[in-house]
């Protein structure tokens with residue numbers, strides 16, 4: 649099942665890679681897809697990862713919007 653989150657502050661592919669890396673370091677099973685323009689982060693392979701994802705996103709310097 650895919651969980652979707654919104655992340656603010658991403659402006660380019662480098663930002664998307666930073667967020668992807670931060671999430672997969674926290675949750676190695678996560679498969680992450682990011683649409684930079686909309687700020688939508690889709691995560692597959694984990695359930696209830698929201699808290700770990702929020703921490704990873706914020707530690708990487710981006711804004712977790714929910």
Ligand SMILES: [Cu+2]
Nearest residue numbers: 659660662663
């Ligand atoms: Cu960027």
